[in-house]
Amino acid sequence: MAILNFKHMPIHNPQIECMSLLKQKAMQLKLLKKTLQFAYDKSPFYKNKFKGAEVSPKNFKTLDDIRKFPFTTKYDILDHNDEFLTKPKNKMLRVFSSSGTTTKGKFFYLDSKDYDEYLKCCVDCFYGIGLRSGDDIVSIMIHLGLTVAGIGIGVMSFQKMGVLAIPFGLVSDAKLAASYMKQIGSNVIYGATAQVCSFTEELQKMKYNLKQEFNIEKMIVSGSILPPRLRHNLEQAWGAEVYETYGTSEAGRTGFECQYHNGFHTFPNYVYFEFLDEKTGQPVKDGERGDIVFTILKRDSMPLIRYKINDIAAFSTKKCKCGRTSLRILGPLARAEERIVFKGFYKLYDHQINEVLHNYQDVSFDWQILIEDEEGKNTFTLKIETEKATTKTKKAIEADLIRCCESVSRGVVSGNILPPKVDFIKQGTLERNPLRKIRNRIVDKRKYKFY
Ligand SMILES: [Zn+2]
DSSP, rough: OOOOOOOTTOBBBBHHHHHOOOHHHHHHHHHHHHHHHHHHHHHHHHOOOHTTTTGGGGGGOSSGGGSSSSBOOOHHHHHHHGGGOOSGGOOOOOSEEEEOSSSSSEEEOOOOHHHHHHHHHHHHHHHHHHHOTTOOOOEEOOOOSIIIIIIIIIIIIHHHHHHHHEEEOSOHHHHHHHHHHHHOOOOOOEEEEHHHHHHHHHHHHHOOOOOHHHOOOOEEEEEOOOHHHHHHHOOOOOHHEEEEEEEEEETEEEEETTTOOOOOEETTTTTEEEEOEEEETTBOOTOOOOOOEEESSSOOSSSSOOOEEEEEEEEEESTTSSSSOOOOEEEEEEEEGEEEEEETTTTOHHHHHHHHTTTTEEEEEEEEEEEETTTEEEEEEEEEEESSOOHHHHHHHHHHHHOHHHHHHHHHHHSOOOOOOEEOTTTTOOOOTSSSBBBHHHBEOOOOSOO
């Protein structure tokens, strides 16, 4: 594959990553046409869905026409999983499931051709972050089961790249993992954000001097949003550079940060992204925030058309300093499922809470919000895990939640929301899932959520 040298950080796939916007659009038009037709012909779910919406692939003539087609949601996959498939399951090569909130799984299947495409995209991401065969040894700290990020992305991509990987999976014994990392000489950590942070904290508690005792140069994290202070803490602790990647169980690893950390670079030949206004459903402009909707291109086994992933972010089509022209997803990324709607219209996002907490060194980003009703008004209590924060800090955070979060301020001024309360709780109190993420960020005990 051609490699273009650019400021010592070569681009793996310059034909795609540095393609002009005009060419990208022409390519995506072609690929979308093919994708829609294939889905309509081969996937029973899309045949029905398109018919129900009275659209046909023949209606697709320009990129804007994609908006004539219906959205796909996670509930479609939960309810009609097998109908999405274009071939029998025994003709597939891999199955992933996403960590859903229900006991019923959402499964994503790939045949060997699709899996190869999928891995190519992951390899381009890791190459863009600077991993090289012969230079790097990666410690994988992520669940290795059915979730996509462990075996599907990590193990197999590093194998394809010829990069040695140590598949720790979920680290249950930090001391042992640390000793193996030293013995084998790992210089990269790839893992779930929550797990990498908790591994780091555990070693720090055991008084390891991470910078001196290890030689970690890069940390690649994904899975949950990394607030800037946590990124800074990780970088300081290990003396390493942190790279975030953007991925989903549905699409795979589809975005990565280059050396300039200017958002997530994506691949125009692999995923078609739309960013839509929450209220109107119309496309937002460059730099504005909108709901992310994507269509996976070139995937035959289980097509996904206009999938509403429930993430909110802005985008940019401006050329990055690294030379790439591909669309970038700009943070802070917010999960719509972690968006709180007070009284039907005051919206609070998880990243806004993190932005407030960023200024308080003594508190962690391990928090949970409890929302309740009180005499027709919404109340919320922010429970934050901390070991040493004071009452003064508590009052300051309460004031900042009103000052910095516009929706809270409007709600409080109008009398629909009571001033927020902060409650400090002991570190480790909130329930975690096996991936060490807080299990419920939002506990909503309101009787009427949207009145
Ligand atoms: Zn870049």
